Amino acid sequence: MHDLNLPDAVDAHFFDTPGDAALALADAVAKHLAERLLIAPRASLVVSGGSTPLPFFEALREKPLDWARVDVLLADERWVPEDDDDSNTRLVKENLLQGPASEANYLSLKRPGDTPADGLAAVERALADLHLPLDVLILGMGNDGHTASLFPDAPELDEALDTDSAAIVAPMTPPSQPRKRITLTLRALNQAGFTALHLKGDDKLKTLQAACSDISQVKEMPIRAFLKPGLQIFWSA
Ligand SMILES: O=C1O[C@H](COP(=O)(O)O)[C@@H](O)[C@H](O)[C@H]1O
Numbered sequence: 001m002h003d004l005n006l007p008d009a010v011d012a013h014f015f016d017t018p019g020d021a022a023l024a025l026a027d028a029v030a031k032h033l034a035e036r037l038l039i040a041p042r043a044s045l046v047v048s049g050g051s052t053p054l055p056f057f058e059a060l061r062e063k064p065l066d067w068a069r070v071d072v073l074l075a076d077e078r079w080v081p082e083d084d085d086d087s088n089t090r091l092v093k094e095n096l097l098q099g100p101a102s103e104a105n106y107l108s109l110k111r112p113g114d115t116p117a118d119g120l121a122a123v124e125r126a127l128a129d130l131h132l133p134l135d136v137l138i139l140g141m142g143n144d145g146h147t148a149s150l151f152p153d154a155p156e157l158d159e160a161l162d163t164d165s166a167a168i169v170a171p172m173t174p175p176s177q178p179r180k181r182i183t184l185t186l187r188a189l190n191q192a193g194f195t196a197l198h199l200k201g202d203d204k205l206k207t208l209q210a211a212c213s214d215i216s217q218v219k220e221m222p223i224r225a226f227l228k229p230g231l232q233i234f235w236s237a
Pocket of ligand 1: 048049050051052053075076077088139140141142147148149
């Protein structure tokens with residue numbers, strides 16, 4: 001149906017509506033978290049911001065998990081106060097950390113400081129106990145091929161993609177973006193127990209097609225770093 005030329009062992013699931021994709025993704029995420037909590041004291045869940053995840057958050061928050069043992073954090077954040085409309089933390093608190101999921105432990109990537117570079121040490125301290133690899137990672141993607149805040153035009157991109165670096169967070173200042181950002185690095189995002197890419201709309205499908213055309217050029221489209229075996233793509237119109 002969709003000619004994507006996906007790399008080997010990448011699975012794509014196509015849905016007619018965003019609601020259908022959200023329900024299927026929430027089921028898959030809840031299953032992975034529940035399995036992890038059977039064998040580990042805690043589980044990590046990394047989610048993305050933007051507009052796509054809203055129905056997924058609404059479905060996932062109702063799942064009967066032992067949420068008090070789940071650490072929730074964002075893959076990236078805009079360096080804005082929590083009451084700003086652009087705050088991904090606000091999005092997560094208002095839409096995911098409600099009902100049963102309000103028991104989860106939220107680890108914010110936004111700390112005091114005028115810039116992400118100023119707040120970096122405090123964020124690193126807040127994430128010091130985070131166990132890698134992550135258990136569950138839900139990524140989004142922009143039409144420039146960015147994921148998390150790994151933007152093609154960010155001067156900090158090389159460092160953030162360097163899996164030999166010890167850094168798990170990086171400040172990002174892409175000229176294309178009105179807000180400064182902080183992102184989990186590729187080292188932190190790599191090799192999660194379950195990684196999904198959640199997409200909505202035909203434009204995202206075209207971007208994914210372009211990304212699949214040459215996965216070796218990661219800096220041109222950083223989403224390519226995740227187009228590898230095990231990735232599950234959840235797309236809806
Ligand atoms: O800037 C961002 O954009 C992407 C995609 O957002 P969407 O609105 O197209 O769903 C998102 O994955 C990322 O976390 C966010 O900071």
